[in-house]
Amino acid sequence: xxxxxxxxxxxxxxxxxxxxxxxxGLLKPGTVFAAEWNKAVFESKDLGSVMxxxxxxxxxxxxxxxxxxxxAENGAVVPVEITSNIAGTDTxxxxxxxxxxxxxxxxxxxxxxQGYISTRIKMGATSNVRALVKAGGxxxxxxxxxxxxxxGCGG
Amino acid sequence: xxxxxxxxxxxxxxxxxxxxxxxxxxxxxxxxxxxTGAVVPAHHITNVTATVNGATVLDAQWGxxxxxxxxxxxxxxxAKKGDKVVVNWVDNTGDKNTxxxxxx
Numbered sequence: 001x002x003x004x005x006x007x008x009x010x011x012x013x014x015x016x017x018x019x020x021x022x023x024x025g026l027l028k029p030g031t032v033f034a035a036e037w038n039k040a041v042f043e044s045k046d047l048g049s050v051m052x053x054x055x056x057x058x059x060x061x062x063x064x065x066x067x068x069x070x071x072a073e074n075g076a077v078v079p080v081e082i083t084s085n086i087a088g089t090d091t092x093x094x095x096x097x098x099x100x101x102x103x104x105x106x107x108x109x110x111x112x113x114q115g116y117i118s119t120r121i122k123m124g125a126t127s128n129v130r131a132l133v134k135a136g137g138x139x140x141x142x143x144x145x146x147x148x149x150x151x152g153c154g155g
Numbered sequence: 156x157x158x159x160x161x162x163x164x165x166x167x168x169x170x171x172x173x174x175x176x177x178x179x180x181x182x183x184x185x186x187x188x189x190x191t192g193a194v195v196p197a198h199h200i201t202n203v204t205a206t207v208n209g210a211t212v213l214d215a216q217w218g219x220x221x222x223x224x225x226x227x228x229x230x231x232x233x234a235k236k237g238d239k240v241v242v243n244w245v246d247n248t249g250d251k252n253t254x255x256x257x258x259x
Contacts, residue, residue, distance in 0.1 A: 037201040076222060109229075112212060120226050
């Protein structure tokens with residue numbers, strides 16, 4: 001069952017990649033390939049410079065909900081759910097303020113994708129999980145403190 | 156090729172809920188091996204993209220701070236039952252994977 005399934009998946013994947021490239025190419029050239037990975041920001045160990053390079057913290061907004069546990073027993077797996085009710089939300093950035101590398105992820109949303117992301121992050125120490133939301137060229141932010149009892153970054 | 160990833164997409168009202176689970180070690184490059192003390196080299200997903208019927212809905216960049224075997228969920232308004240969702244990832248070693256599902 002597995003071998004067959006894999007072959008089917010592989011074939012389907014290759015075919016879809018072609019059709020994706022074609023459709024995207026017709027609609028919006030240049031969006032086919034993901035942007036180059038922003039190594040400088042992701043490997044930066046300085047929260048200030050990360051915040052600077054993603055465009056600053058912006059205004060605090062009550063329309064952003066950062067859902068995360070109050071206490072995380074295992075910092076290696078902290079479920080985080082970010083919901084932005086700001087109209088026109090096009091980017092969600094997740095930052096772990098006390099992580100060795102604070103920049104965790106950036107999600108660019110388009111074509112009907114809602115201001116919602118759910119994922120699991122690593123946290124090295126008790127700190128704020130900060131969400132930055134960009135909408136209509138403006139940046140908004142919200143944060144939630146998570147207490148970590150065992151760090152997830154090699155600690 | 157990396158291990159397969161799981162993907163599931165379902166409609167909830169006029170919005171599609173897409174959930175996926177990837178298989179990846181997500182090494183930050185900061186962790187030391189407990190026995191040898193040697194730094195474990197970075198090996199993590201850097202880019203994730205998702206499309207619905209060929210249109211890009213999500214274009215993400217990740218660092219090593221996303222948990223091992225990453226879980227990702229997102230919502231797409233305006234999608235319909237039967238639409239095809241494709242999720243792709245690429246890691247820092249150039250390894251990549253793709254999965255697709257029809258919205259149910």
